[in-house]
Amino acid sequence: MNASTSTATPTVTTAPVTTEPPAVRRPRAEVAPIPFTRVLGVELRKMFDTRSGFWLMASIVILSVVATGATIIFAPEADLDFESFASAIGIPMSVILPIIAILSVTGEWSQRTGLATFTMVPSRSRVIAAKWLLTVAVGVAGMAIALGVGALGNLIGSSIAGVDVVWNVSAREFAQIVLANSIGMLMGFTLGVLLRSSAAGIVGYFVYSLVLPGVSSALASNQQWWADHGAWFDLNMATYPLYDTALTSEQWAQLGVTAGIWLVLPMLVGLWAVLRSEVK
Amino acid sequence: MITIDALTKRYGGYTAVDHISFTAEAGRVTGFLGPNGAGKSTSMRVMVGLTEPTSGSATVLGRRFADLPNPGREVGVLLDASAQHAGRTGREILTLAARTIGMPKSRVSEMLDLVSLTEEEAGRRVRNYSLGMRQRLGIAAALIGDPEVLILDEPANGLDPAGIRWMRDLLRRFADDGGTVLLSSHLLHEIEVIADDIIVIGNGEIVAGGTKEELLATAGTLVRAEDSVALAAALTEAGITVHPSGSDALRAESDLAAVGRAAFAAGIPVTELRAADGAGLEEIFLELTAQTQREGVAA
Structure with a gap:
């Protein structure tokens, strides 16, 4: 992650010799640098150790259960298959996961915990890297839990309705849905790093996920060029196919290019700003 | 030991800290005295790497703070006792600090004892803490890594007289043990009772500095x-x-x-x-306060 992790050598520090104080501090043990795994562990703990953080995480499970229950109750018997459960759960996930990602970053500024965090770990990029990895891990784990709840719902729902259980989500489809949701989460994370404010980050995310697609499709219906080439620039547009089909190599390329534009570039700008900003 | 050398911090056209230099020695409590807005907090943030200086340098134990391998084990820092997640318990905040810097879990209870926060209080969320309790928690967090240097911004704020006395004794012992203490205050009296050396800052510049005896020497x-x-x-x-x-x-x-x-x-x-x-120091300080405070201008 960071060069200092591996290269910094532990150093013995001794109290400077002064003539004034009669008592010299006892010799100090070697101080080892903070390993990255410890930063990861602490950041993970910080995601769960407040009431709001805990319920935010719990909401992944709660919303999956609610969406599953609603599908069992309201979906017509003919549609009672794994896909309906997966898509019903997918909607709340696409909202809650990016919010988790945004708050994991912006909390350091809006709650002012960054003062302690960045004093103990002055390398801010290590803290951000830890949060980034945890965001992805939480996203994948969250999706797996949601899928498990959906599978259970599918079993229960089908047996209540007395129809055959239909497993019509393949591993590839599931992997693509996880990828699509991870992209949404990373978009939230990037906005968090860039804006460093919970409110601005969440508003920014909803502009990205709710307003921009409308603007883009309005543009596409008027401008043929945008309809043909928009997927090279619009991350939303490039992400949609992940929910339906196996992607063509062109679609993968579009996904890669738009991810570079929307996730990597703003992230670099955001990191640059985070490293230079004053923590107050 | 903390060494500040020609440190300057500008924000656009405004100079918050103007070319200050001083040293906080090991074995002594150094008071950093100045009215509100004089540049104390900015200087302290630069010392711990939270703010980049415009020019000049600040080193702690001979190194830039950010270059210390595990700063929490060498430098205890308390900049703002209220800068904590209001939803965490006091114990949890200390646990996070202990884990980050690699101290054993037992250290958390030791520190709670040291700053006289009870088990019940430690289990409360910081939202429900008084300012004095937050200061005690902040001091516990600063001391948890068994540091050699303490950098404390207005630590006596919100403490009652008994609390101030407790802190004075704590810092005295820390310094007598060979540690370096730098603490800021905008109250002359607080600094007078705790500090060995005093640095007076006003409008970003150092206006007086020396041992307490020198500065408080009979001035007429x-x-x-x-x-x-x-x-x-x-x-x-x-x-x-x-x-x-x-x-x-x-x-x-x-x-x-x-x-x-x-x-x-x-x-x-x-x-x-x-x-x-001590009239000399008081006069310097009152003059500074009058210059920077609105009341002085209005009157």
């Missing part, structure tokens, strides 16, 4: 009479320079005997006559 005579105007006139007549001190007293730049004789010669009954302990 404090004299008071019912008619202070007549007294001032009489002393000036006798060739003694006088300054107003407080509401109705005068500080005369001369010794007790000369002032007493001049007042007696003029037939003015003196109601108080004593060595003006």
Whole structure:
């Protein structure tokens, strides 16, 4: 992650010799640098150790259960298959996961915990890297839990309705849905790093996920060029196919290019700003 | 030891810290005194790497703070006791600190004992803490890594008199043990009772610095009479320079005997006559405060 992790050598520090104080501090043990795994562990703990953080995480499970229950109750018997459960759960996930990602970053500024965090770990990029990895891990784990709840719902729902259980989500489809949701989460994370404010980050995310697609499709219906080439620039547009089909190599390329534009570039700008900003 | 060398921090056209240099020695408590907005907090943030200086440098134990391998084990920092997630418990905040810097879990309870936070209080969320409790928690967090240096911004804020006394003893022991303590305050009295060395900062510049004894050395005579105007006139007549001190007293730049004789010669009954302990520092400080505070401008 960071060069200092591996290269910094532990150093013995001794109290400077002064003539004034009669008592010299006892010799100090070697101080080892903070390993990255410890930063990861602490950041993970910080995601769960407040009431709001805990319920935010719990909401992944709660919303999956609610969406599953609603599908069992309201979906017509003919549609009672794994896909309906997966898509019903997918909607709340696409909202809650990016919010988790945004708050994991912006909390350091809006709650002012960054003062302690960045004093103990002055390398801010290590803290951000830890949060980034945890965001992805939480996203994948969250999706797996949601899928498990959906599978259970599918079993229960089908047996209540007395129809055959239909497993019509393949591993590839599931992997693509996880990828699509991870992209949404990373978009939230990037906005968090860039804006460093919970409110601005969440508003920014909803502009990205709710307003921009409308603007883009309005543009596409008027401008043929945008309809043909928009997927090279619009991350939303490039992400949609992940929910339906196996992607063509062109679609993968579009996904890669738009991810570079929307996730990597703003992230670099955001990191640059985070490293230079004053923590107050 | 903390060494500040020609440190400057500008925000656009505004200079918050202007070319300050000083050293906080090991084994001593150094007080960083200045009115609100003088640049104390900015300087302290630069020391711990939270703010990049415009120019100059700050080193702790001979290194830039950010270059210390595990700063929490060498430097205890308390910049703002309220800068904590309001939803975490006190114990949890200490646990996070202990884990980050690699101290055993037992250290959390030790620190809670040290700052006299009870088990029940430690289990409460910081939202429900008084400012004094937050300061104690902040001091516990600063000390948890068994550091050699302490950097504390206004640590006495919100502490009751007993709390201030407790902190004074704590910092005294820390310094006597060979540690370095730098603490800031905007209250002269607080610094006077705790510090060995005092740095006075105003408008981003260091205006005075030295040991407490030097700075608080007798600076003339404090004299008071019912008619202070007549007294001032009489002393000036006798060739003694006088300054107003407080509401109705005068500080005369001369010794007790000369002032007493001049007042007696003029037939003015003196109601108080004593060595003006610390008046020098107080005057510097009041002047600074008057310059920077709105009341002074308005009046």
